[in-house]
Amino acid sequence: METLNFALRRIARLLLTVLLIATIIFFVIRVIPGDPALVIAGVDSSDADIAAIRARIGTDRPLAVQYADWLWKVARFDFGRSLISDQPVLSLILERFPLTLSLSLLGLLFSIVLAVPLGVLSAVRRWSGWDFLGLGISQVGMAVPSFWLGILLLLGLAVRVPLFPLFGSGGLRHLVLPAVSLGLAQAAIQLRLTRASMIEELAKEYVLTARAKGLTERMVKYKHALKNALLPVITIAGIQLGYMLGGAIIIEQVFSLPGLGRLFLFGIYQRDFPLIQGGVVFVAVVFSLINFAVDLLYAVLNPKIRVR
Amino acid sequence: MEELLRITDLDVTFQRAYRTPRSSAGLQEEQGPIRSRPSPAGAAHALRGIDLTLASGEVQALVGESGSGKTVTATCIMGLLPVPPGRINRGSILFQGGELLALSEAERRRIRGRRIAMIFQEPGKCLNPALRNGEQIVEMLVLHLGLERPEAERRALELLERVGLPGGRRVLRGYPHELSGGMKQRLMIAMAVSCSPKLLIADEPTTALDVTLQKQILKLLLGLRQATGMAVLFISHDLGVVHEIAERVSVIYAGRIVEAAGKRELFERPLHPYTRLLLASIPEAGKRGRPLRAIPGSVPDAEHVPAGCSFHPRCPLAESICREEPPDRREYGDGSGPHAAECRLVGKQWPPS
Numbered sequence: 099m100e101t102l103n104f105a106l107r108r109i110a111r112l113l114l115t116v117l118l119i120a121t122i123i124f125f126v127i128r129v130i131p132g133d134p135a136l137v138i139a140g141v142d143s144s145d146a147d148i149a150a151i152r153a154r155i156g157t158d159r160p161l162a163v164q165y166a167d168w169l170w171k172v173a174r175f176d177f178g179r180s181l182i183s184d185q186p187v188l189s190l191i192l193e194r195f196p197l198t199l200s201l202s203l204l205g206l207l208f209s210i211v212l213a214v215p216l217g218v219l220s221a222v223r224r225w226s227g228w229d230f231l232g233l234g235i236s237q238v239g240m241a242v243p244s245f246w247l248g249i250l251l252l253l254g255l256a257v258r259v260p261l262f263p264l265f266g267s268g269g270l271r272h273l274v275l276p277a278v279s280l281g282l283a284q285a286a287i288q289l290r291l292t293r294a295s296m297i298e299e300l301a302k303e304y305v306l307t308a309r310a311k312g313l314t315e316r317m318v319k320y321k322h323a324l325k326n327a328l329l330p331v332i333t334i335a336g337i338q339l340g341y342m343l344g345g346a347i348i349i350e351q352v353f354s355l356p357g358l359g360r361l362f363l364f365g366i367y368q369r370d371f372p373l374i375q376g377g378v379v380f381v382a383v384v385f386s387l388i389n390f391a392v393d394l395l396y397a398v399l400n401p402k403i404r405v406r
Numbered sequence: 407m408e409e410l411l412r413i414t415d416l417d418v419t420f421q422r423a424y425r426t427p428r429s430s431a432g433l434q435e436e437q438g439p440i441r442s443r444p445s446p447a448g449a450a451h452a453l454r455g456i457d458l459t460l461a462s463g464e465v466q467a468l469v470g471e472s473g474s475g476k477t478v479t480a481t482c483i484m485g486l487l488p489v490p491p492g493r494i495n496r497g498s499i500l501f502q503g504g505e506l507l508a509l510s511e512a513e514r515r516r517i518r519g520r521r522i523a524m525i526f527q528e529p530g531k532c533l534n535p536a537l538r539n540g541e542q543i544v545e546m547l548v549l550h551l552g553l554e555r556p557e558a559e560r561r562a563l564e565l566l567e568r569v570g571l572p573g574g575r576r577v578l579r580g581y582p583h584e585l586s587g588g589m590k591q592r593l594m595i596a597m598a599v600s601c602s603p604k605l606l607i608a609d610e611p612t613t614a615l616d617v618t619l620q621k622q623i624l625k626l627l628l629g630l631r632q633a634t635g636m637a638v639l640f641i642s643h644d645l646g647v648v649h650e651i652a653e654r655v656s657v658i659y660a661g662r663i664v665e666a667a668g669k670r671e672l673f674e675r676p677l678h679p680y681t682r683l684l685l686a687s688i689p690e691a692g693k694r695g696r697p698l699r700a701i702p703g704s705v706p707d708a709e710h711v712p713a714g715c716s717f718h719p720r721c722p723l724a725e726s727i728c729r730e731e732p733p734d735r736r737e738y739g740d741g742s743g744p745h746a747a748e749c750r751l752v753g754k755q756w757p758p759s
Contacts, residue, residue, distance in 0.1 A: 302531070304532055307533070310518055310524040311545075311546050313546075314549070317549075
């Protein structure tokens with residue numbers, strides 16, 4: 099009962115969020131300059147041609163009607179067709195989503211593998227070489243824009259020393275540099291958080307108890323304190339995965355990866371309304387689902403908030 | 407009775423302002439952020455030559471106000487004094503005839519939890535919220551006694567029964583937050599006695615509990631002492647509780663033991679003015695309606711301990727000599743047992759209030 103209640107509330111919140119985002123994006127892309135009919139018709143078209151295209155794609159109708167029509171379709175998982183390629187928006191998105199998702203997951207994996215051990219080491223050996231390395235990495239990671247890091251990595255490890263492919267997709271090797279570019283900034287945040295959280299836990303009274311029980315320092319730190327210290331890190335890492343889906347859009351440009359980013363970017367260039375709207379709603383749903391999953395995971399890991 | 411613990415002339419200072427060393431090991435790492443460099447003036451004299459003996463199986467209370475050095479004493483016995491900022495300047499802690507202060511950290515660790523155990527004031531904060539109750543007991547049995555897990559789990563179940571914590575396996579599988587305050591303290595006690603220690607240090611174990619629970623926990627501690635023969639060093643500021651549990655009482659003030667005697671002796675014939683004032687400040691049902699008596703002033707800041715007798719600024723009997731020279735510890739026992747006190751004016755007439 100409790101669990102069902104929790105799930106229902108979360109789903110209601112998810113739907114509300116998505117509705118809000120859908121509404122905002124619908125009106126925003128209609129406020130910014132640019133008319134899809136003009137893009138489709140081309141420069142030399144007559145007013146009649148343009149009017150005909152508007153009638154075909156439905157942009158001649160009142161805004162409220164377009165909005166209601168679109169929402170009604172979205173509610174039935176019909177995202178419409180691309181104005182440019184005339185393919186179903188959903189299949190366009192689903193075709194490219196795996197690449198963006200694997201890029202984001204790989205970026206997250208990279209950031210966790212780098213940040214969590216180093217953050218713990220930083221906390222346990224404060225003001226040691228490890229700590230300064232960790233603090234240095236996190237400073238740099240937060241300061242360097244990911245696209246610039248991507249370009250540097252390409253120049254260094256794909257051009258100067260050709261360890262990795264310069265562009266294109268087709269395997270894990272193509273995703274390494276983009277994932278590193280994407281993950282470093284997230285690693286910086288995770289590192290600081292892990293360090294702070296571990297330091298905080300080590301100062302708590304149960305750590306004193308653990309020592310008073312005669313446990314080894316290793317058990318005190320890596321069994322007693324770490325288990326508590328990782329809880330906030332997991333929450334943040336989950337939220338970061340959502341952000342990385344967005345961040346991947348830029349990185350895909352740098353590395354010429356045919357993911358969601360490029361799809362949406364071209365959609366925006368060409369004022370492909372259904373594609374932009376569908377894309378944003380899709381990302382919003384994925385983002386919300388990830389947060390939902392993180393909440394569930396957190397509940398599993400933190401006995402205090404475990405839902406029964 | 408056989409002597410279990412003898413603390414002699416234990417002197418501890420705390421550096422208030424200090425800088426954490428960059429590379430350090432063990433307990434030294436978890437101190438606060440970088441602060442200014444140590445200044446000799448910033449040293450707090452937490453313990454100024456503590457003398458304390460504890461016999462095997464004895465329940466002794468260590469009584470004093472907050473900041474008097476009770477917990478620092480316990481921390482030193484456990485070997486958990488954070489160094490820095492803490493520093494043991496001199497003294498000795500003999501446990502079962504061996505010098506604890508001469509042992510390595512690894513040797514001290516093997517004593518902690520196994521031969522000397524400790525329970526704390528707030529069981530709610532002292533249990534690990536992320537570990538199952540059972541694991542928190544079992545890990546000790548596995549580590550100290552080398553038991554296999556199934557055997558350790560059986561022992562953990564027995565321990566729960568011994569400390570009067572109903573629920574058996576369900577409790578072992580559960581987490582601390584599911585337990586009430588009293589149950590948490592029972593779990594702490596189960597952990598503490600799991601390896602049959604010779605000495606249990608109980609640092610205000612009942613202060614965070616309500617009066618009914620206090621009684622139950624005290625009864626439990628006394629019962630366990632009876633069954634196992636362990637000694638208990640009971641740290642408290644509450645003389646009412648001390649009266650119920652202790653056989654001997656040491657009164658600590660500003661980092662020195664100012665009076666030590668058998669419980670009866672101390673409650674009936676207190677020698678030190680501080681003890682007398684402490685006893686007079688116990689609230690009693692018979693005194694209902696009359697204002698509570700409190701000792702004027704407060705425990706001196708360990709950085710500014712008064713010269714001479716440290717109690718003289720609050721002492722109604724103080725004479726000019728008290729301001730100048732610290733008193734000696736002297737024995738006043740009259741055959742019914744030792745009774746030591748540290749005051750020049752023992753026997754002086756109390757001023758009419």
